[in-house]
Amino acid sequence: MKRSLKFIQPLILILLIGGLYGFAEHRHKNRKLTDIKVSFTETENLYVTEEVVNKLLIQSNDSVSSIDKETLDLNRVEAMLNDHDMIENAEVFLTLDGKLKATVSQRKPIGRVAGNSSFYLDRNGEIMPLSEYYSARVPLMFGFDGSTVAEVYGIVSYVQNDDFLRKHITGITRLNAEAYALELRENDFQVYFGDTTKIDLKFNNFKAFYKKATKDKKLNTYKKVNLQFGDQVVCTKK
Template identity: 55%
Template sequence: MKINYNYIKAFLLLAALIFLFGFAEKRNNSREINKVEVQFMEFENLYVTEEAVNKLLIQNNVTATGVVKETLDLNRVEKVLRAHDMVENAEVFVTLDGVLKTTINQRRPIGRVFGAEIFYVDRLGDKMPLSPYYSARVPVITGIGENEIKEVYPLLDFIYNDEFLQQHITGVHRKTGGHYELDVRKMDFDIFFGKVENLDTKFNNFKAFYKKAHKDELLNTYKMVDLQFGNQVVCTKK
C-alpha cells in the first residue's frame, strides 16, 4: 500500500497551527492589563470626564489594571458604565498589548427644564440630570414637569435636528391647555406655536416668514407671530 505523504504533511501542519493558535490565545489571555484608555465620541462636549469614569469603575469594585485579561468581565464593565447618568452607550475591549479601551457615547441634551426641578431632556426623550462639568446650550423649557416630557419631546426633537431652528429657538414655554410659545434669539417677538402638532407645516411657514421679513427688514416690527393655524402665519405688530 502506497503512503500518501501529502496527507500526512497536511495533517501535521494543521495540528501545528492548532497548537500555535491555542498557545498564543492562552498567552494572550494570561497577559495582564497595564493601562485603561477612555475615548469619548468625537465632537461631543464632556458631560462626564475620564477621571469620573475611572472613579466609577473603582466605586463598583471593577479592578482593571494589573489583572489578567481572562479574569476581567468585560460585560460587567460595560454594564457599570452604561448605568452612569451621563452615558448613553459604552463599549469595552482589550487590545493585544494589554490596554483596556472604553468607547463612550454620552447622552445628548436637547432641552433644559426650569421649574420645581431642573433637569435636561435628552435626545431619546428621557429625563437627564445636569452635569457638574458642562452646561449645554439648549432651549430653556418652562411650564412642564417630568409628566409632560412625552408631550414636548417631539417639538424639542424637531428643533434639535434642524440647523436653522437650533440657531434661532432659545425657549419653549408650555401655556394653558398644552399650547406652547417659543422664544427667538435676539428678536423682540415671540412665537405662538399652539399644540405640538403639524410640526413640518408650522415650522416651514415660520422659516418662509422669517426669510421674507428679514429681507424686508421688518422683523423688529412684530411682537407676536402666530403659527397655530398651520396653513398661515398671523403676525401682530408692536
C-alpha cells in the first residue's frame, strides 16, 4: 500500500500542476485587452500620429476592452499598420498584463518634389505622399515626376546624410536626364552638378571649394560653380 502511494502521489502532483497550467493558459488567452500603447522608434516629427495608429489597432470598430487575446491576429494587425503610407515598419505584441503594444518606425523623407504633383522621396528611394500632420524641411526637387525622381536618389541621400550639405543645399533641379543643378541657402550662384556619377568626389570638392572661398571672402563673386568634371571645380565669375 505504501509502495503504491509513492507512485500515486507524484502522478497526482503532475496532474495538478498540468491542470493549473492549463487553467492559467486558458485565462491568459481569454483575458481582455486593457490598454493600447504606441511608441515611435524616433522622437522626430510625426508624419502619422498615435491617434491614427490606435484606430488602426482596434479591429472591427470594437472597443479595446472587447478584443479577446485568443481571437486577436497579431500578424494581421502588423500587416495593417505596415500598409499605411507613413509607416516604414511596425511590430505589435501583447504583454502578460493584457496590454497591446506597437513599436512604429515612420518613413523618413529626404526630398520633396514640387510641381503639378507634390510628394516626398523617402530614405529608401521610394515615393512617399505628403503628410497632413507635418511638412518636412528637406530639399525641394524641381522638374521631377514619379518616373524620374529615383534618378537622383544617390545625390539626395548623400545630402541628407552629410551635416554640411544638409545645412547649405535647399534644392535640386533636373535640367535633363543626365544633368542636375543644386540651389544653396545663402548664396545666389548655381551649382552645376552634372550627372549622378562620382557623387562622393564631387561633393568633397565642393565642400573644399566652399570653405576656401568663404575664408577668402569670394563666395559672392561667382555666378556658377561647375562640379561635373569630378577632379576639379570650375567657377564662373559674375
